[in-house]
Amino acid sequence: MAKSFDIFAASEKIMRMDDATWTRHANPWSVYSRMTAMPLLTLAVLSRVWIGWWALAAFALVVLCIWWNPRAFTAPSHTNHWAAHGVFGERVFLNRRSVPIPDHHAAWAYGLTWVSASGVLPWLFGLWAINLWAAALGMVLIVGGKIWFVDRMAWLYQDMKDTNPAYSDWQRV
Template identity: 55%
Template sequence: MGLFRSAERLMGMTDASWARHANPWSGYSRFIVLPLLVMAIWARIWLGWYALVPVVLCLAWAWINPRAFPPPATTAAWATQGVLGERAFLNRKQVPIPKHHETWAYWLTALSAAGLPPLVWGLWVFDPSWTLLGLVLTMGGKIWFVDRMAWLWADMKAADPTYEAWERGAFT
């Protein structure tokens, strides 16, 4: 089982939650999770152990978010296309995707992962420069990844009857 599939299982994603996560409100509001988590962890300097409350709230929102909104009425939004592209990417063993999309997905995931060490270090030692560097690399890689997934969706939406149904708004 690969990294991407493991993340999907960790989040407990089902067809229904993927359909709801395709709502642009879900996609866009999910981008705030990491910055809020960083602020919550940083707040330990002022809140002590009480900083665990906002940390837990951020983690709870990360899990609830893909389930919090109804399926989108249309697939026109960039965030919706990014989520559908991510599903197509995860389904690449059943419906092959162009190699360049797979390559970019791995590189952009590596870019996001490269931001984790400076982010963790910055949070550990309360260094705003390292924290910001890590946050920019991690978030930048993720946003670029979603953009590539939207591009993948544009290339794949006619490749499979299931994808064509999603494009028409039939998500389940």
């Protein structure tokens, strides 16, 4: 039986996330600064109005920063905070085929991914047509869905941290 496509695993692979990178990404500076990605991408694309083809350089710089972000910060001295638990929950979710997670957590993760995905079309239209309202609506759905997703992942981690020794080992007090 063929495996179905897993957008979450594909994203992890594209970002080249390994254990060390995940550990560094648990730094709250990494999590909170990452929330600027969509506004910065939007600004980079819209900057074509002001700087023409140089907008491609701005866009490339933002994409590079998105990739670099989880590597940019040191591992946190402690992980007793929402940001780290959200990151740990994402790792638990990515491992769901090996260590099953409760159905309600999976349903929320998929549902919130659809919320974020629903923002892509208005965001792209807004960028193409220079329609700030459409771009803003898209960003609200994309970023809002992602932040809610991270919150649900923090909850998932709280529910799963004692089910697997590796999960509890991520915690630093």
